[in-house]
Amino acid sequence: MAGVMDENEITQRLREAGNRPVPGEVRSTHLTRVHAAVPTVEPSKRFGRLAVAAAAVVGFTVGSTGFAMAGALPDPAQQVAHDVLAVVQIDVENPRTRGQCISAAARTHDDDEVGKQAAKDQCPTGKPDHAGEGKGQGRPDHAGVPGGPNGVPHADDPCKGPPPWAGQGGNGVSAEERQAFQDARATCPDDEGDPEAG
Amino acid sequence: MEGVYDELAPAVLGYFRSHRMADPEGLTGDVFLAVTQRLHTFEGDAPALRRWVFTIAHHRRVDEIRRATRLAPPGPPGTEAVEDEDPFDPALVAALSTLTDEQRQVVVLRHVADLSVEDVAEITGRTPGSVKMLSARGLEALAARLAPAPDAPAIRT
Numbered sequence: 001m002a003g004v005m006d007e008n009e010i011t012q013r014l015r016e017a018g019n020r021p022v023p024g025e026v027r028s029t030h031l032t033r034v035h036a037a038v039p040t041v042e043p044s045k046r047f048g049r050l051a052v053a054a055a056a057v058v059g060f061t062v063g064s065t066g067f068a069m070a071g072a073l074p075d076p077a078q079q080v081a082h083d084v085l086a087v088v089q090i091d092v093e094n095p096r097t098r099g100q101c102i103s104a105a106a107r108t109h110d111d112d113e114v115g116k117q118a119a120k121d122q123c124p125t126g127k128p129d130h131a132g133e134g135k136g137q138g139r140p141d142h143a144g145v146p147g148g149p150n151g152v153p154h155a156d157d158p159c160k161g162p163p164p165w166a167g168q169g170g171n172g173v174s175a176e177e178r179q180a181f182q183d184a185r186a187t188c189p190d191d192e193g194d195p196e197a198g
Numbered sequence: 199m200e201g202v203y204d205e206l207a208p209a210v211l212g213y214f215r216s217h218r219m220a221d222p223e224g225l226t227g228d229v230f231l232a233v234t235q236r237l238h239t240f241e242g243d244a245p246a247l248r249r250w251v252f253t254i255a256h257h258r259r260v261d262e263i264r265r266a267t268r269l270a271p272p273g274p275p276g277t278e279a280v281e282d283e284d285p286f287d288p289a290l291v292a293a294l295s296t297l298t299d300e301q302r303q304v305v306v307l308r309h310v311a312d313l314s315v316e317d318v319a320e321i322t323g324r325t326p327g328s329v330k331m332l333s334a335r336g337l338e339a340l341a342a343r344l345a346p347a348p349d350a351p352a353i354r355t
Binding site for chain 2: 005006007010011013014015016017018019020021022026027029030031033034035037038
């Protein structure tokens, strides 16, 4: 009885067809061609576009986070940074609250530059307990809320902190006290950028 | 790169020979040239590498067939000029040439290239079920063609 070519024999022959070694001279020719074609890549490309993009994102994030934490970004960018970084629980200034506060300070002390600056210095930030650098934050330990529940910090130092009437609409402070404070404040050195000593 | 070549070149060469391509060695060289140029973009394990290389080989074969068709009058399927003088299982190659192109594609990728059903499906753009069916029918046809005696039963699975 004649033999039968079963499926296993067929697949075995097919597999052998894929395992026959490449002739030596053919192999040499192929590898010569391959070596000649190895692209000369710049160091940055060695790591692939994804790695370079990832490094750029990381670098941008680190750099912009630093600026954001110092409140050094323009308000629109600062707002974006605040919203984005809040997701990963990194506190940076929230310009909404700060912006509103500064606007209010400017309106309240429209013709009182000393008071205006003092009020601005007390505008709230999104970063409690941090003595931020730059911009003369003047942030007290209670997160810099003007007229906070624990009274006005630096009440004995007219060169630091808000004026006594800050956040109170001027209530509880006589005109003489106000003038005295302003006179004292006028003699203070320029404290722009001077971090709050705490 | 040499490691990749030594691991996969025999199967790639067998792939082109099984399809009776005119210049299987040249086409194999083309495949590994392309692999070298794009290897920095590849990410994956050994099975993924094998699938990727045979995807390149499959596309190269299709391109070569189209090029040959444009340059020469069309002839019966499986009669592309075979200049390979290596006695590479001529009976098997002749039997493969009698399959439909779809059956041959699947059978060669499954068994010569040693790819899984899923890999073959991805390369050929078919479903795994279709690959299994084409493979089964192709093997049946090969068994019938390669049976040693003319009156032997053609199918035993």
